[in-house]
Amino acid sequence: MSRLDSVIRRLQAQRACIDWAVGEIAGRPGPVLELGLGNGRTYDHLREHLPDRAIYVFEREVRAHPASIPPADHLFLGDLADTLPAADLPAPAVLVHSDIGTGEAASNRTLAALIARHLPRLLAPGALLLCDQAMANPAWQRLAEPDGVARDRYFLYRAP
């Protein structure tokens, strides 16, 4: 598969998973968390499809498109190793989208383990997690991917 094909499939998977989750959380209160702002594309998609939700973003260095930068009071700026354990939300989160992977498998695993350890205290019961990495929290139930998303391209979980 060419890298172009790979990027297209990744973006399609992100959109399909986010669109599925938007329907799943309808009627359930709580903010949304975006781990890894990047260019801000998925943040913008979440914002467009969840206009009435508070969306809190965790990012170590903001380099997003200017139109996709969250307000300062909804941005946890710094490394997740510092911001996630210290974060204080006004309410438990009902949906988390985490797209923090790099090309290095070992650092991806370290970061995924950190997220799996520190995220649970921020979650509402039954919160959904959409992740670009497999998460090692045995309490989280792995869910099937939405139609059209290949197995292991994205990882979906439901918190207890």
Ligand SMILES: C[S@@+](CC[C@H](N)C(=O)[O-])C[C@H]1O[C@@H](n2cnc3c(N)ncnc32)[C@H](O)[C@@H]1O
């Ligand atoms: C692939 S990009 C996210 C792309 C985004 N979903 C989009 O649609 O534009 C990953 C982002 O995660 C951030 N990131 C990676 N590791 C991090 C860490 N340990 N703490 C905070 N941010 C991190 C990077 O700085 C980068 O901006």
